[in-house]
Amino acid sequence: MAAPVPPAPPPVHAPTAAQAHAPTVVDLPLTGDLPLAADPPLAAGPPSTVPRQGPTRAEARRAAKRRRTPAANPEHLKLARLVPRALVVAFLAGGTAAFVAHDKAVRLDVDGTPRTLHTFADDVTELLADEGVTVGAHDRVSPAPGTGLAHGDEVTVHYGRPLDLTLDGRHRRVWTTAGTVEEALRALGVRTEGAYLSVPRSAPVARTGLTLTVRTERTVTFMADGQERTLRTNAATVHEALAQAGITLEGLDTTSVAATSFPRDGQTVSVLRITDTHEVREESVPYAVERSEDPELFRGIERVERAGRNGVRRVTYAVRTVNGVRQKPRRTAEELVHRPVSRVVRTGTRPRPASVAGADGLNWAALAACESGGRPGAVDPSGTYGGLYQFDTRTWHSLGGSGRPQDAPAAEQTYRAKKLYVQRGASPWPHCGRRLTG
Structure with missing residues (x-):
């Protein structure tokens, strides 16, 4: 006898495509009831090949539970679905408000190039860092780095530029944030009226710097040819200022200061006319x-x-x-x-005799006082007689003297007078001879 054929299982329907991509909605329980406990596990063994004839015990219990639980209120179901969505909207709204609160519209002017931008930076330092603007010790930032930022603020950056300045002959290097030569000189307090500038006043000062020579107008006075001339000049040298004053140097002419020197304000320069x-x-x-x-x-x-x-x-x-x-x-x-x-x-070296016989006992000092006033170098007004005893030259030589009697020592004159006395007595001295014995 053939085995009975079991009835066919109910058909299982596969989910549609719309059901597969639909969002999953989780409905939270509105009551405090806990879910039913799961049925105890079945004993291990090979799966039954006999088809079920009806619901299992767990399914029957859950069905009874559903029958006992009152039907869900449609308003409650609607509220359950709205709560998660409201939370998401609230979160997004709060984040957007915070985003808007930190975003600021700021005007940034970098070296004359302005632009308006939106930033979340809290202060000037952070803004410059975000925009890649690097500043150094010679650059000027307004407001100062570290200053807080608010919506509508304006931040200005002026880069420093090196200026090799030769002002009235003196050189120095300065830094400026001015854009043109005239602005830089004004900031330095340099008077430019009537001044000479090596570049135009309107010339820009590049970031790499600029070499500039300035000669201000000065008052110089020239003293030339007995006249005084004063002029205002921005000449580089005294020589150039001379030409402006209409003064010409010729030949060996020069000035009291170097012609190549820089003429100072209030200086007076003398022109020297020189002939050799x-x-x-x-x-x-x-x-x-x-x-x-x-x-x-x-x-x-x-x-x-x-x-x-x-x-x-x-x-x-x-x-x-x-x-x-x-x-x-x-x-x-x-x-x-x-x-x-x-x-x-x-010059004689022979010892002189100490005395002359026949004349040593006489008063030779009295004779000399009468003849010459006791002066060995005395000479009469005619120039014929000289010495203590007023010898003439011929007599002096005859007695062994040399040269002129008035040039001989007093002792030699006395010695020669004694020799003359021995030869001729007191006659050579007719007026004063008696003094020898008186």
Whole structure:
């Protein structure tokens, strides 16, 4: 007998495509009932091949539970679905409000190039960092770095530029945030009215810097040719200012300060008119005296063997005249025209006799006082007689004297007078001879 055929299981319907992509909605329980406990597990064993004839015990229990639970209120179901959505909307709304509160519209001007931007930066330092703007020690930021930012603020950055400035001959390096030469000079307090500028006033000052020469207008006074001239000038040198004053330097002319120097404000410069001439003079060259000892002559006696003669030298002098005033001559050359001739003199070394017999006891001092006033170098007005005892030259030589009597020592003059007395008595002194014995 054939086995009975079991009835076919109910058909299982697969979910549609719309059901597969639909969002999952989780309904939260509105009551405090806990879910039913799961049925205890079945004993292990091979799965049954006999089809179920009806619901299991767990399914029956859950069905009874649903029958006991009142039907859900449609308003409650609607509220359950709205709560999660409201939470999401509230979260998004709060985040958007915070976003709007931190966003600020700020105007940023970097070296003359302005732009408006939105930023979340809290202060100027953070804004510059966000925008990649780097500033150094010579740059100017307004407001200062670290200052807080608010909506509508304006931040200005001016980059520093090196300026190699030569002002009235003095060089220095300065830094400026000015955009043009005129602005930079105004910021430095440099007066530009009537000044010379090596570049135009409107020239821009590049980030890499600029070399600038400025000569301000100054008052300079020149004293030339007996006149005083004052002018306003921005000349670079005294020489250039002279030309502006209509003063010309010729030949050796010069100025009291270097012509290449920078003319200072209030300076007075004298113009020196210079002429140079030469003078030639003949000057005497003194002769030398050559002395030798002669034992035949008494000590203190000198005899001239050869008279001396001066030489002649021709000297050239440079003479400078400054503004008509002659300066001290300056020797530039010399030439010996005639050589000097030395004087040759013999000097006696023979001891002088102590006395002259027949004349030692006389009053020679009284005679000398009467004849010459006691002066060994005395000479009468005619120039014929000289010495203590007024010898004439002929008599003096006859007594062994040399040269002139007034040039001999007093002791030798007395010695020669004694010798004369021995020869002729007191007659050579007709007026004063009696003093010898009186």
